Amino acid sequence: MRYLTFALGKGRLAKTALDLFEKIGITCEEMKDKDSRKLIFVNEELKLKFFLAKGPDVPTYVEYGAADIGIVGEDTIMEEQRKLYEVLDLGFGKCRMCVCGPASAKELLLHQEQIRVATKYPRIAKDYFYNKKHQTVEIIKLNGSIELAPIVGLSEVIVDIVETGTTLRENGLEVLEEVCPLSARVVVNQVSMRMENERITKILTDLKSVL
Numbered sequence: 001m002r003y004l005t006f007a008l009g010k011g012r013l014a015k016t017a018l019d020l021f022e023k024i025g026i027t028c029e030e031m032k033d034k035d036s037r038k039l040i041f042v043n044e045e046l047k048l049k050f051f052l053a054k055g056p057d058v059p060t061y062v063e064y065g066a067a068d069i070g071i072v073g074e075d076t077i078m079e080e081q082r083k084l085y086e087v088l089d090l091g092f093g094k095c096r097m098c099v100c101g102p103a104s105a106k107e108l109l110l111h112q113e114q115i116r117v118a119t120k121y122p123r124i125a126k127d128y129f130y131n132k133k134h135q136t137v138e139i140i141k142l143n144g145s146i147e148l149a150p151i152v153g154l155s156e157v158i159v160d161i162v163e164t165g166t167t168l169r170e171n172g173l174e175v176l177e178e179v180c181p182l183s184a185r186v187v188v189n190q191v192s193m194r195m196e197n198e199r200i201t202k203i204l205t206d207l208k209s210v211l
């Protein structure tokens with residue numbers, strides 16, 4: 001039997017994903033060691049491998065078959081546009097992709113002004129403004145602390161993830177429009193889905209039963 005390989009984003013979703021696997025009898029104790037720099041873990045008994053990667057790289061590993069199964073935020077799936085099957089909504093990691101800014105930016109959105117939009121998600125932002133709203137905007141790609149952009153005058157608004165709204169509140173910003181709700185998803189490599197259908201289907205069925 002060959003190994004089935006799981007790719008997990010090493011951020012916020014990893015711990016909950018591992019807890020979920022534990023509930024269906026898939027454990028990997030080594031992975032819980034927070035101080036470890038180890039990147040890949042093996043469960044010999046079940047012939048499973050797990051590795052931690054940067055969230056946005058998870059769909060890449062899955063598309064190329066370096067991982068059979070991945071757990072990743074829906075935002076990352078939308079942004080990366082990889083060829084893979086999105087098979088299960090895990091119902092955790094819930095948040096929203098939103099257009100945010102100071103209250104004063106509402107007017108600019110309303111009048112379809114040519115505004116600047118800072119974001120870690122240029123594809124999602126472009127799709128939203130160009131295809132859904134038919135509004136021409138300038139998109140500026142950033143890599144984090146996106147809320148800074150309207151505060152320091154880099155952009156009028158941002159497209160970013162909102163969970164509790166604390167980051168917005170503490171920086172005098174608010175949600176102006178909602179792009180879409182988001183949650184953690186299971187993605188599967190397209191060839192693995194055929195070649196390892198039985199094992200993968202069993203894992204998915206087990207996961208569904210504990211959600």
Ligand SMILES: Nc1ncnc2c1ncn2[C@@H]1O[C@H](COP(=O)(O)OP(=O)(O)OP(=O)(O)O)[C@@H](O)[C@H]1O
Pocket residue numbers: 009010011012013054055056072073074075076093094095161162163164182183184
């Ligand atoms: N408050 C939140 N902020 C960001 N992502 C959240 C939040 N709540 C849930 N998520 C989900 O968790 C996923 C992982 O987020 P996390 O910030 O850990 O990783 P990341 O965006 O890849 O971070 P980094 O770029 O810092 O490595 C996101 O893609 C999103 O789907």
Ligand SMILES: O=P(O)(O)OC[C@H]1O[C@H](OP(=O)(O)OP(=O)(O)O)[C@H](O)[C@@H]1O
Pocket residue numbers: 143144145146147160161162163164165166167168
């Ligand atoms: O609504 P909240 O609960 O405040 O959560 C949303 C914030 O969390 C994320 O940032 P993260 O902590 O991943 O840091 P980053 O800005 O460096 O990506 C996201 O980009 C928002 O800034």
